Amino acid sequence: MAAAGYDLLVVGAGHAGVEASTSAARLGARVGVVTLSLDTVAQMPCNPAMGGIGKGHLVAELDALGGIQGWATDRAGLQFKVLNRSRGPAVWGPRAQCDKQRYTVILRRLLQHLAGIDLMEGEVTGLVEGAGRIVGARLADGRRLEAAAVLLTTGTFLGGILHTGGERRPGGRFGERPSLGLGPELRALGLELRRFKTGTPPRLHRGSIAYDRLQPEPGDAEARAFSWRTRSVANRVMCWLARTPEVVQTIITDNLHRSPLYSGQIEGVGPRYCPSIEDKVVRFPHHRQHTVFLEPEGLDSDSMYVNGLSTSLPRDVQEQVVRAIPGFEAARFLRYGYAVEYDVVAPFQVLPTLECRSLPGLFLAGQLLGTSGYEEAAALGFVAGVNAVLSARGKEPFLPERERSYVGVLVDDLCSADHREPYRMLTSRAEHRLLLGVDSARERMMPAGHRLGLIPERVFHVEQRRWQRRREVRDELAARAVNPDPATRAAVRALAGVDPTTPTTWAGILRRQDVDAEQVAAALPLLAELPAEDRRTVVGELRYDGYLVRHRREVERLARLRHLEIPIDLEPGEIPGISLEAADALRRHRPRTVADAERLPGVTPAAVAILIGRLGRARDSRPPMAGSGGDGQAWPES
């Protein structure tokens, strides 16, 4: 550890940087945070919302681990809504519109007051190497900061260029200068960089919209908070929905040559799932209209965000498109949409701890690592921050597993494949989606957060009792018989609308999708005494039961394979009998365990069998490792 230096130096104070520095500081580390501007701490440069489907899962897990994103969202939230509520609980995606300014203020204050954090303005232009490690950073003003580990979270600032029509200017975000020195430095250190692109829509003045022509989009009747730290939240604003008319297609098609995306001006690769309006028109000509949401950016702000209209078309074309939309005829532009091109570090170069494979001491997180979204950034920031501290203390790393969490899916996906476009979390990325509902996030992640020391004992015990109670109720429902005698049948028919002709249990009745669980719950004291959320979780799990069995079996199998770690010095080519393709995949991706290896293309069941055999022999011929944490403490594996 560097004397008189930091345990961790975080470069950037966006969503990744904030999550990393606060978690590291709460683990007791001394953390330095360098940001280009104190005004933009935890800024939301794109949509003023947190969560959603897949992303909301990340926020919930992060909160259960002890992260702060959910907590800040609850405090800055203006409208709360669970998306996909008509679907099953595994895919419910809590989302909140936020007050951008308030969000920044809350987190800047946290960074300024949390013990252990030094927040400072400055531009990092280079890294300091020493003894084969990264041991600090150089600032543009000549300062040199020493640290046991450095975490880069530069977002879209590395070599950032903004595009609007033919205009092209260096910038990390609207009105902010890019970071130019660091990119070449990373290249010189041997890291492979890529060029990505993303975009943002125009902002309109609140007073220039004809709201009577739009469809109101209210929040949920019962607003749901993200964090266990929050008692309650409330809806304070309305959002609005509009649809683009057909003429928008013509306007865009006629002006496509002026779009930097199509003129060849932009080289970076954008996210397919978050296309600009010009992309949508080109790729889906048969869609005659596109949905647009109008979302307020803050209580004290006149700015309205036009969700769905991300664009880098020239200003005059943006005006034509926006004003063609019913309700937006008189829209006044506060800011025009733009695209931003930026450098990212190809993520296969980091370990699952988010430390660079080739540069010990250097950690990466957030958009710099090729993700898109505040939630993905925060999750990576947490993983990097915690691991930087654990590594400095010589402790076992924090490695979330993909079969148990979206955080695990995120890290695993990033580290194990070569991504050519910004990565956004989707529930379809999780093989075991049914096990990973938001409702179970605390039960899944809190034990790890508690072990890390980021969840207070008292909170953990209260939660544990809840999970325990849920399990008891579930068992009780499965045990309580419902006999098909006439009286019971009539009662159940009246209550649940189904006729139990054969002996069953209350679990059997509740499992049926056509039964109104709330109605049944009202008559079953066992259920009625549970809090509404726990009741939903219990019934939800009952309904997934048959599907969950094989997921659990698969998860158990993977857990066994996960105990088989692949030694770092194993040369795949020297394993007798392994195919060239498998050896190549193992060499390139360096999977940590057999479970990770199994997912690699080219690694066949035969290769896995050989690998297991090889590891088994290595295990037998090696003396037991004393005190290496090999006694099953590779947490979190609750």
Added chain:
Amino acid sequence: MVKASSSGWSSDLSGGADTIVARATAPGPAALAVVRLSGPGVRRIAGEISPAVDFGEPWRARLVAVDGVGGQAVAIAYAAPRSYTGEDLLELTVHGSAFVVSSLIERCVAAGARPASPGEFTRRAVANGKLDLVQAEAVRDLVGAETAWQARNAREQLDGMLSQRLASLRGELLELLARLEASLDFVDHGVEPNRDDLASRLARCREKLASLLATSAAGERIRDGVRVVIVGPPNSGKSTLFNTLLGTERAIVAPHPGTTRDVLEAELEISGLRVTLVDTAGLREAADPVEEEGVRRARAAVASATVVLELAPADGGSSVAGAPEETTTLRVLSKADLPHTAAADRLPVSCTTGEGVDRLRAVLAETVAGGVPDLGGEVAISRRHRRGLERAAAELGSCDLDHPELGAESVRWAARELAELVGEAVTEDLLDEVFASFCIGK
């Protein structure tokens, strides 16, 4: 680091405490074949199909009767952990015909075993630490051989229609899945699922799967061949017909009733299919124990026949073959050169004059090929394919479109089954599909 316990992780790496079964010897006709069962359920399955198997006295060869297979087997029970896989293991050595082996395997599957994946016994053996340094070299060869065989097989089928049909079905499944997934992940972007579109896609996938499955019986017939069994009363000319159809003097022919005492088999090709022609002892009250055994074997052969040629000689006498219902029986009036009264339901054949022989060949050819639709001559669905397709069909059967996250689950598993058949992965394709066919915006 690796956990130090030698049993914990290693007992079951293959996905669950299940019991696997497979033919352990090379495929193709042979004098003997070995069928191997391994896993925690072996004792129970053995108790069901062959109660004489005795795990109380393991590692000893024992002649046992095997239920439903119409024969005997030499059984060796290996008690865990002293077995090839380290689990309870049973090896049954049986007559090496494709039929006997496949019925035995099916009997085991019916009793709860699962057909093993390629290399699975070895994989379990490796997992259970049964292979030492020297044996590990053997594993390499064994696994290598398996993959080479797999590769050859895969290439053959890649060129064929089956792969195309599987690929096209899988493509449709992925498209359906992509639509379901998009309706889950992008509901906030105005992507509304079209219920009718989803339902009609699902129906189409189910149909395609059903029609593929319908070819599986035929496919197995192509792969394993068919058995044509000649039966009739003693001295009705069975062996003469056997030799005539083969074109060689394979069976001993004599004018004495009861000349053929055992079951004789020979292979020939009819309509492009491998046919095992079986000559049997005449069916009558046996005069001696040897003949009695011959008659018993003849009846067993009938039970396993695809086609039975039931002979009644012109000089009188007939017998009841007792063939199972699904077996095709062709009635033949043999020795038709002798004076006889015409029987409308019997085809007159004389091996002496050659009368009716070509006719019989033609009828036989038609019958044998009848069960095989014209599939381009390339479809040969193996049992592995059938099992995979059946599982996929079961998944789609329970696919619940009203609850898309569960419906997606079913389609995902169905697609995974097909992916396993063609050897590809699902997830990346799926995402490509999602992005290619949807307008998703933020």
